Amino acid sequence: MRWSFRPSRISAMGSLLWPWLCAASVALSLLMLATLLTLLATRGLGHFWPAALEEATLHSGETVIGQPVRETPLPNTAGIERLYFTGNRDIDGASWRWVALDDIDTVAVPDDLIRLERSPWGDFIGRLEAVESEGQRFEDAAAWAFVARALTLPDSQRPNAQLQLTAANGHTITQPLSGVTLFQAPNAMSWGQKVVVWSERIWQFLSEGPRAANTGGGVWPAIFGTVLMVILMSVIVTPFGVLAAIYLNEIAHQNRLTRLVRIGVRNLAGVPSIVYGVFGLGVFVYGIGGSIDSWFFEDALPSPTFGTGGLLWASLTLALLTLPVVIVATEEGLARIPDAQREGAVALGATRLEMLTRVVLPMATPAMLTGVILAVARAAGEVAPLMLVGVAKLAPQMPVDGEFPYLHLERKFMHLGYHLFDTAFHGEDVQAAIPLVFATALLLVLIVLVLNLTAIFLRHYLRRQRGNEC
Amino acid sequence: MTPPRLPFLRQPLRLIHDRIATGLITAGGIGVLLAILAIGVFLIWETLPLLAFGDAFSLSTLSPLAWGTLKAALAAMLFATPIALGAAMYSALFMSTRLRSRVKPILELMEAIPGVVVGFVAGLLLAPWVERHLASTLLVIVWLPLSAALAGGLWYLANARLRQWLPLSWAGVWLMPWLAIMVTLALWLSPLMEQAWFGGDLRRLLDQQYGLDYATRNALIVGIAMGFAVIPSIYSLAEDALADVPASLMEGAQALGASRWQALWKVALPTAGPGVFSAVMIGAGRAVGETMIVLMASGNTALFSASPFEGLRSLSASIAIELPEASPGGLTYHLLIFAALSLFIFTFLVNTLAEVVRQRLRRRYQRLGGKL
Amino acid sequence: MKGNGLKRYRLRFNQHYRLWLAGGLLFFCACAWGQPSPVGGTLGAVGSDTMAGLMLRWGEALHHRYPDITLQFQAGGSASAPTALVAGTTRFGPMSRPITERERQQFIERYGYPPHELSVARDALLLVVHRHNPLASLTRKQADAIFSTSLDCGGPQPIRRWEDLLPADQWPYGKIALHGRNLASGTHRLFQEQALCNGQFRRDISEHPGSSAVIAAVGESPNAMGYAGYNHLNPMVRALPLINDKGTAITPSVATIQDDTYPLSRDLYLYVNLPPGERLPPAEQAFLELIFSDEGQQIVQAAGFVPLPQTQRSPLLLGD
Incomplete structure (x- = not known):
């Protein structure tokens, strides 16, 4: 081999600067990742923070009360406009208001502004005038104390009361206490109180079901559905993946065909997930599900029982999708075990089964585990195939409940990733949904990252532990 | 390998157990492999009815989608390949070992970020932002490599102490704030430049002078978002290939007087070339099949256009939104399954090619005496 | 030592084995018995995607009024409503378009009378x-x-x-x-x-x-x-x-x-399966009363749709 190094000035310059461009690529990738994560974290967690309410007086004399959301330049003219979340859909017909900054005279942050969450009209933002309960009338501090105390009681014990509320435009409404789910005066809160409210709302987000048709409330059914689907999937994929890996590595003759099969399996990991979804829809849902329906659930036809997307088919499809991951990881683990171990076992009189179950498999367990965790991480983030085989926009029935047989494999279920897609693209008011979407995205990313990190650490730790064996 | 004798009665039982288990494993293994094979068989089987429809016109409705898929993949690769390969070269050959052991897993974690999250951010945040700041975006894309080179130039001019403080082997980290500052600077300056060069509004200029349309969700956005998603897979494989180049080769080149970069360019890259190539192929395969990002960030416009500012529609996104509503057995159903089949065949071929190339490379390394 | 090791491995294998077995059993049992749950104090409705938010809000309000009634809604698109009505799996089929003649004929073929069409909101x-x-x-x-x-x-x-x-x-x-x-x-x-x-x-x-x-x-x-x-x-x-x-x-x-x-x-519809001359069971009747009440129509507005004009909000008692 001959190398020629021409000492020209340009190539010297290049060879000095190229490494910097390469270094910048690393820095840029890290920067993009960090930006994305920071964006998700701030927007996702910031949504739960009890933000200050502003009272803006316009030059026209009108007042706008609301939470400032964002500012954008006006089109076609100079100037900036600000978006306020004003609530009060029942009074104004909309819960958002754009105000040009030039129109604003003064902005104040008075302590007596309140924010209510109520059904069916969503948020109210304005002032509390008085509370009437059983003939009594409370005003000012007494009214506040009354509401604060009443809301700590469980639903059934709450007093029958009417809140007198005033909105920004002077419009007064009467709101029964029974419809109120949250009452706060964010401007009057101290930092500590805000932190408490913030963490309470995050907890609500994690533990409650969606309310008001996905525009509020939490994502608990989606978390539950995701986890349940992933568990079912790993129950299916682990035995089959391991079986296939053992067959490929320990039993099949190592010839050209086996090599081809191995390459094929490896490549399946690169086949787009939507293709698996198509397969799941065609074979599981329409094929197998349709047949099950015509054999066992004929009385329910034409409305399908198993012949439509559901938990079982989604798990099976994702199991197929992640099968290559488990096979490849297990095979790598098996290949790493020195032949001496196997020969030793056989030499001591073990049959192949004994050799496999007592020597080889225990040694390959970490690899299997890593494979399964990676499979779970991949499955938790997949959405495209699920759109074809079984997620629902809203599934008020959980797939697990008190009714026999407790686990309903034919039911549709909610999934975090699809919930995200759905609220961002199908929701009623996209502007209101975006903060929730950010929170959901953050949650999904966290789940997937934690799973991946577990796999990485597990692999790292076990490799180091067995380092002397290999 | 005769096993030692065991008590008379247990022997046959164990052997029978062994037979049965081996049979079961074989059956299970072959069953699983057949199930995987069934995907291809199913897709082909369900495509056959299309022949019965005998309708060449219906196939032509898929061609803008195929074009959209390729356009999206091309845009993503244009964005991702330079960054991923640059990052791979840097972390394989310049980065300090300690930093590399941290940075590599982090970059590989990027791959785990679900497509639906990337698509949402790209479609609902990035796309409107870029629409309002088109000139700034283009400026940043040009400005970033320049600012990296600038950092390099400044580094050579700096005094020795500063160079020790900020060594090249850690540049992947300390360039982050530098780049962030440079991007902010570019964003701050770009309105002035737009004013000076493009008459205040680049989009209006594009529209009036060149007749170029601008769609909010376009190939540029898809390229950036999907590029972000495929960077880690290209990076990871290319880095492996480069890092496994036998050290003796690099040392030999450097001993003959080559600089580190020359050794990389003339020795490591040609040697690891097939590995790098297969990394790019696998990235392309992923870009072609990615669904959620394209669905959410592309606008789903079935157009034949090469403009990076116009929308596109991909095969995978069409399958995802139209298939659940298509009645099984209908023309649309079979057409969409044909689309899935073409995705399947394409990615399978690309991946097989990449895998074969990679295995050949591995044998070459063994011959050259490197570690496996 | 050696014996210990073997025992441990055997134990581990057995555990795995049982786990798999249990998993498999659970799986098949659930498969075989996973039938649609019987309705007890629950109203079922199957249909339009567009109306999902509306139906769920009505369901919430109904549950609030009568705590032992719950509404289970399955959104499968407007086309799923006639299918479910014909199959008898539901009595209520919300649809965002009028039922087609073919769908109506299918229903008549099965039951001998047409489904009852109610306009419940406007869009x-x-x-x-x-x-x-x-x-x-x-x-x-x-x-x-x-x-x-x-x-x-x-x-x-x-x-x-x-x-x-x-x-x-x-x-x-x-x-x-x-x-x-x-x-x-x-x-x-x-x-x-x-x-x-x-x-x-x-x-x-x-x-x-x-x-x-x-x-x-x-x-x-x-x-x-x-x-x-x-x-x-x-x-x-x-x-x-x-x-x-x-x-x-x-x-x-x-x-x-x-x-x-x-x-x-356009109108948004609710199709009801009700034989002529019969009255709806009380729970179903309560649901319809809610829909046409002021509260129900306020919910329509809260869900973003347009309520019916006053003249169409007839206190509806089907079968009278």
Whole structure:
């Protein structure tokens, strides 16, 4: 081999600067990742923070009360406009208001502004005038104390009361206490109180079901559905993946065909997930599900029982999708075990089964585990195939409940990733949904990252532990 | 390998157990492999009815989608390949070992970020932002490599102490704030430049002078978002290939007087070339099949256009939104399954090619005496 | 030592084995018995996607009124409602379009009487533009000329640019960027029928997988125009008044949609399976009463749709 190094000035310059461009690529990738994560974290967690309410007086004399959301330049003219979340859909017909900054005279942050969450009209933002309960009338501090105390009681014990509320435009409404789910005066809160409210709302987000048709409330059914689907999937994929890996590595003759099969399996990991979804829809849902329906659930036809997307088919499809991951990881683990171990076992009189179950498999367990965790991480983030085989926009029935047989494999279920897609693209008011979407995205990313990190650490730790064996 | 004798009665039982288990494993293994094979068989089987429809016109409705898929993949690769390969070269050959052991897993974690999250951010945040700041975006894309080179130039001019403080082997980290500052600077300056060069509004200029349309969700956005998603897979494989180049080769080149970069360019890259190539192929395969990002960030416009500012529609996104509503057995159903089949065949071929190339490379390394 | 090791491995294997076995058993049992759950104190409804939010809100309110009644709603698109009604798996089928003659015939074949049709709320298709867009109104011919290639409503030529609709200095944004829904959605089909006179859509319309994505896209770009359902409207965008056949511009509002003067308005339906001469069971009756009560119609408004005009809110007692 001959190398020629021409000492020209340009190539010297290049060879000095190229490494910097390469270094910048690393820095840029890290920067993009960090930006994305920071964006998700701030927007996702910031949504739960009890933000200050502003009272803006316009030059026209009108007042706008609301939470400032964002500012954008006006089109076609100079100037900036600000978006306020004003609530009060029942009074104004909309819960958002754009105000040009030039129109604003003064902005104040008075302590007596309140924010209510109520059904069916969503948020109210304005002032509390008085509370009437059983003939009594409370005003000012007494009214506040009354509401604060009443809301700590469980639903059934709450007093029958009417809140007198005033909105920004002077419009007064009467709101029964029974419809109120949250009452706060964010401007009057101290930092500590805000932190408490913030963490309470995050907890609500994690533990409650969606309310008001996905525009509020939490994502608990989606978390539950995701986890349940992933568990079912790993129950299916682990035995089959391991079986296939053992067959490929320990039993099949190592010839050209086996090599081809191995390459094929490896490549399946690169086949787009939507293709698996198509397969799941065609074979599981329409094929197998349709047949099950015509054999066992004929009385329910034409409305399908198993012949439509559901938990079982989604798990099976994702199991197929992640099968290559488990096979490849297990095979790598098996290949790493020195032949001496196997020969030793056989030499001591073990049959192949004994050799496999007592020597080889225990040694390959970490690899299997890593494979399964990676499979779970991949499955938790997949959405495209699920759109074809079984997620629902809203599934008020959980797939697990008190009714026999407790686990309903034919039911549709909610999934975090699809919930995200759905609220961002199908929701009623996209502007209101975006903060929730950010929170959901953050949650999904966290789940997937934690799973991946577990796999990485597990692999790292076990490799180091067995380092002397290999 | 005769096993030692065991008590008379247990022997046959164990052997029978062994037979049965081996049979079961074989059956299970072959069953699983057949199930995987069934995907291809199913897709082909369900495509056959299309022949019965005998309708060449219906196939032509898929061609803008195929074009959209390729356009999206091309845009993503244009964005991702330079960054991923640059990052791979840097972390394989310049980065300090300690930093590399941290940075590599982090970059590989990027791959785990679900497509639906990337698509949402790209479609609902990035796309409107870029629409309002088109000139700034283009400026940043040009400005970033320049600012990296600038950092390099400044580094050579700096005094020795500063160079020790900020060594090249850690540049992947300390360039982050530098780049962030440079991007902010570019964003701050770009309105002035737009004013000076493009008459205040680049989009209006594009529209009036060149007749170029601008769609909010376009190939540029898809390229950036999907590029972000495929960077880690290209990076990871290319880095492996480069890092496994036998050290003796690099040392030999450097001993003959080559600089580190020359050794990389003339020795490591040609040697690891097939590995790098297969990394790019696998990235392309992923870009072609990615669904959620394209669905959410592309606008789903079935157009034949090469403009990076116009929308596109991909095969995978069409399958995802139209298939659940298509009645099984209908023309649309079979057409969409044909689309899935073409995705399947394409990615399978690309991946097989990449895998074969990679295995050949591995044998070459063994011959050259490197570690496996 | 050695014996210990062997024992441990055997134990571990057995554990795995049992786990797998248990998993498998559970799996098959659940498969075999996983039937639709029997209705006990629950009302079932199957149907329209568009009305999902509405049905669920009604369900919440019903549960609030009568804590032992719950509504289980399965959103499968309007087409799933007739199927479920015919199959008898549900008594209520909410639909965002009227039932087709074929679907009605299928129902009659099975039961011998037609399903009961109730209009429960009103909805409209809106043409939306950026909130600062000064365009006053559109004629239906113009709407067709903007969105279609076929011009079946009789427009003279396609409209491609804002200059064709507005003076250039008022809205200098060049080409109109079009946004709409994907092929499979009911909104797409409805817009094609009503606004394009069954014509062909242009090819360069961005097809979004959801109505709120259309609103989001239009709200962000000044050169955009799109169509979406009334319940997705928010102040990011402005709904354009349409000029009707008599030449007056009709702004889509609660009043104009209620009395059907806004050209693209429609009813939302609830189909009920009720044999003639019979009365509904009390729970079902309570649900219908809720829907037509003031509270129920307020929920319609809270869900973003338009309530029925007072005259249509008959205190409905089916079978009387």
